Amino acid sequence: MKFEAVVLFLGVVRGVVLPRDDTSSKVATIEAKNFKDLGAKRVQITYGPYLIPSSTDEATHGMVTSREMNALMPCRECFITGFTTDLRFEDGKTTANANKQMWLHHSGLMNLNRTDAACTHWPERMGVNGNERSSIDFTLKGTRKAGYYLRANDQVFLTIDAMNMAPAARNVTLVMEWEYLPGIPADFDIVFPIWLDVKGNCLNESSGAKAEDLVFTAKSATGWTAQHSGDLILAVPHIHDGNVNQQVFQDGKKVCESIPGYGETADFVSHNEGGDGHGHDHGTSEHTYHVSSITQCENVAKVAPGSKFTITSEYDMKTHTPMKDHDGSLEPIMGIQFLHLARPQAEGIKDILAMKNGDLDAFVAQVRGGGG
Ligand SMILES: *[C@@H]1O[C@H](CO)[C@@H](O)[C@H](O)[C@H]1NC(C)=O
Numbered sequence: 001m002k003f004e005a006v007v008l009f010l011g012v013v014r015g016v017v018l019p020r021d022d023t024s025s026k027v028a029t030i031e032a033k034n035f036k037d038l039g040a041k042r043v044q045i046t047y048g049p050y051l052i053p054s055s056t057d058e059a060t061h062g063m064v065t066s067r068e069m070n071a072l073m074p075c076r077e078c079f080i081t082g083f084t085t086d087l088r089f090e091d092g093k094t095t096a097n098a099n100k101q102m103w104l105h106h107s108g109l110m111n112l113n114r115t116d117a118a119c120t121h122w123p124e125r126m127g128v129n130g131n132e133r134s135s136i137d138f139t140l141k142g143t144r145k146a147g148y149y150l151r152a153n154d155q156v157f158l159t160i161d162a163m164n165m166a167p168a169a170r171n172v173t174l175v176m177e178w179e180y181l182p183g184i185p186a187d188f189d190i191v192f193p194i195w196l197d198v199k200g201n202c203l204n205e206s207s208g209a210k211a212e213d214l215v216f217t218a219k220s221a222t223g224w225t226a227q228h229s230g231d232l233i234l235a236v237p238h239i240h241d242g243n244v245n246q247q248v249f250q251d252g253k254k255v256c257e258s259i260p261g262y263g264e265t266a267d268f269v270s271h272n273e274g275g276d277g278h279g280h281d282h283g284t285s286e287h288t289y290h291v292s293s294i295t296q297c298e299n300v301a302k303v304a305p306g307s308k309f310t311i312t313s314e315y316d317m318k319t320h321t322p323m324k325d326h327d328g329s330l331e332p333i334m335g336i337q338f339l340h341l342a343r344p345q346a347e348g349i350k351d352i353l354a355m356k357n358g359d360l361d362a363f364v365a366q367v368r369g370g371g372g
C-alpha cells in the first residue's frame with residue numbers, strides 16, 4: 001500500500017491512503033429502535049479494513065487517513081434518522097481504543113452534492129466524530145419526526161483518521177449503525193447540519209487560544225447566523241482531551257452546555273510506557289484518562305432568520321493531559337458543536353434540490369496546514 005503526506009479532513013498533515021471507491025464495506029440488518037411502526041430500518045455497515053501502519057513507520061508515525069470517495073450508504077431516497085460510529089479491529093467486533101493503543105482521531109462525512117450551511121462554497125459537512133464515539137439520534141428517542149434527506153444519487157465522502165500507537169501494523173474497521181425510513185415519510189422535518197466552530201464558519205478565524213496556554217477559553221470570533229426558521233433539535237459536540245466545558249449561545253443567551261467525561265470505562269484509559277519504552281509499573285501516573293463521552297443538548301431553541309449562534313470552549317490541560325502526536329507536538333485543540341436544524345419538509349426539499357455540488361478542493365485547500 002502506498003502512503004503520501006497530504007492533508008486530512010480536519011486539518012492535520014499525516015499519511016493518507018489514496019482515495020478509493022467503496023467496494024469492500026459489509027452490511028448487516030439489525031433491529032430498528034424508533035418509529036418501527038412507520039417502517040424504520042436499521043443496518044450495521046462495516047467499512048474497511050484499513051491498514052494502519054506501525055507507530056515506528058517513518059512516513060506516517062502510525063497515523064493515516066483513509067478515504068472512501070463514494071461511501072456505502074444504508075439507503076437511497078430515504079430519511080436517515082440516526083447513526084453511531086465505532087472503531088474496531090479487523091474482525092469488526094473487537095473495539096479498538098486507547099487501552100489497545102489504537103485511536104479514532106476523527107471520522108467525517110461530507111455530502112458532495114450539497115453545500116455547507118456554515119461555509120457555503122464547501123460540500124456539506126454531514127457529521128464528525130472522534131474517539132468519544134458519540135451517537136446521533138435526530139428523532140430524540142422517537143419523540144421527534146426528523147431526519148436527514150439522502151437522495152438517490154448523493155455522493156457521500158467518508159474519511160477515517162486513525163492512529164496506531166503500537167509497533168505492529170494493524171487493520172481497523174469503522175463500524176456504523178444507521179437507522180432510516182425509506183422514501184419521504186409524511187410529517188417528517190428535514191435536518192440540516194451546521195458546523196459551529198471556535199475557528200469560524202470556514203475554519204479561517206482565530207479562536208483566541210494560544211499554543212503555550214494550558215488553561216484558556218477558545219471563542220468563535222463571528223459565529224453563525226441563521227437564514228431560515230426551524231427548530232434546533234440537537235447539538236452534538238466534538239472536542240479534544242483537555243476540554244472541560246463547551247457552551248453555545250443564541251443571540252448572547254446560553255442555550256447549550258456540554259461537559260465531557262474522562263476514562264469512564266477501561267477502553268478509554270491508556271497505559272503510558274516509561275521514557276525508555278520499557279518501564280511499565282502501573283502507578284496512577286502511568287495512566288492517562290481520555291475523553292469517553294460528552295453531553296449533547298436536545299430541543300435547544302427555536303430559530304428565526306437572523307438568530308446568531310456563537311460558541312466558547314474551555315480547556316484545562318493542567319487537569320487533563322492533552323493528546324500528543326508521535327512527534328511530541330500537541331494535537332490542535334478543537335471546539336465544534338454540530339447543530340441540527342429541523343425545517344419543514346417541503347421548503348427543505350426545495351432548498352436541497354437547488355443546491356449545487358460543493359467545492360471539495362476549496363475545503364482541502366483551507367484545511368491544509370492545520371485549519372487554524
Ligand atoms: C453528485 O455528484 C456526483 C459527482 O459529480 C454526480 O455523479 C451525481 O450525479 C450527483 N448527484 C446528485 C444528486 O446531484
Ligand SMILES: *[C@@H]1O[C@H](CO)[C@@H](O)[C@H](O)[C@H]1NC(C)=O
Pocket residue numbers: 049051090169170171
Ligand atoms: C490487513 O487486512 C488485509 C486484508 O484483509 C490483509 O491482507 C492483511 O494481512 C492485514 N494486515 C495486518 C497487519 O493485519
Ligand SMILES: *[C@@H]1O[C@H](CO)[C@@H](O)[C@H](O)[C@H]1NC(C)=O
Pocket residue numbers: 202204205
Ligand atoms: C474566511 O473565508 C470566507 C470564505 O472564503 C471569507 O468570506 C471570509 O472573509 C474569511 N474570513 C477571514 C477572517 O479571513
